[in-house]
Amino acid sequence: MLDADFFHRWMIATAAAVDREADRLTELDSAIGDADHGTNLKRGFASVTAALEKEAPQTPGVVLTLAGRQLVSTVGGASGPLYGTLLRRTGKSLGEASEVTAAQLAEAFGAGVAAVGQLGGAQAGDKTMLDALLPAVDALGVSFSAARDAADAGALATVPLLARKGRASYLGERSIGHQDPGATSAALLVAALAEADTAGGEGSGS
Ligand code: ADP
Numbered sequence: 001m002l003d004a005d006f007f008h009r010w011m012i013a014t015a016a017a018v019d020r021e022a023d024r025l026t027e028l029d030s031a032i033g034d035a036d037h038g039t040n041l042k043r044g045f046a047s048v049t050a051a052l053e054k055e056a057p058q059t060p061g062v063v064l065t066l067a068g069r070q071l072v073s074t075v076g077g078a079s080g081p082l083y084g085t086l087l088r089r090t091g092k093s094l095g096e097a098s099e100v101t102a103a104q105l106a107e108a109f110g111a112g113v114a115a116v117g118q119l120g121g122a123q124a125g126d127k128t129m130l131d132a133l134l135p136a137v138d139a140l141g142v143s144f145s146a147a148r149d150a151a152d153a154g155a156l157a158t159v160p161l162l163a164r165k166g167r168a169s170y171l172g173e174r175s176i177g178h179q180d181p182g183a184t185s186a187a188l189l190v191a192a193l194a195e196a197d198t199a200g201g202e203g204s205g206s
């Protein structure tokens with residue numbers, strides 16, 4: 001079972017990965033955007049970490065809704081509301097339980113990813129974060145490490161795509177040949193699930 005501690009570890013591991021990869025995310029965004037994705041997310045997840053430490057929420061659902069609210073209010077840009085929606089909807093879908101199963105998390109994360117699609121109007125293949133998130137949802141039913149591998153592959157597969165949503169879409173054909181920054185950060189979020197699982201010691205989700 002996955003408790004509030006697991007979800008807290010997930011968010012901390014994501015913050016550490018975003019911090020580590022911030023320069024790379026910004027570099028990717030400088031090729032097909034406005035060079036702020038790493039800075040945006042670094043600020044956002046630092047504020048998530050601070051809020052979680054201060055409020056120490058006691059259920060998985062509240063950990064994620066709190067994290068999502070922080071992202072909405074601190075990240076800005078396109079990705080702030082989208083990541084905020086992802087975590088808030090996932091958290092809301094988990095309800096008030098103090099522990100959830102990996103299957104419940106997979107289902108809730110699927111609802112969160114669907115909400116990202118609704119908010120941003122993007123579909124698979126549009127060269128957005130969804131290209132990492134959608135394959136991760138499918139693979140989450142198998143294991144966290146399968147989800148990580150699927151998200152990584154999805155992010156890599158954005159390179160040859162033409163951007164159809166967000167700032168990169170303004171570039172048209174010139175967006176081809178670059179990896180999408182949001183798909184790259186989404187893969188970090190998914191990889192952090194596997195890290196949180198290992199750090200818990202029980203291997204509860206995979
Ligand atoms: P901005 O584009 O406002 O500067 P960021 O640089 O923080 O915001 O984030 C850019 C990322 O947001 C893109 O790489 C893409 O993955 C994601 N994104 C942009 N628009 C959408 C959308 N409509 N749906 C899903 N993801 C999107």
Ligand code: MG
Nearest residue numbers: 033034036037
């Ligand atoms: Mg940007």
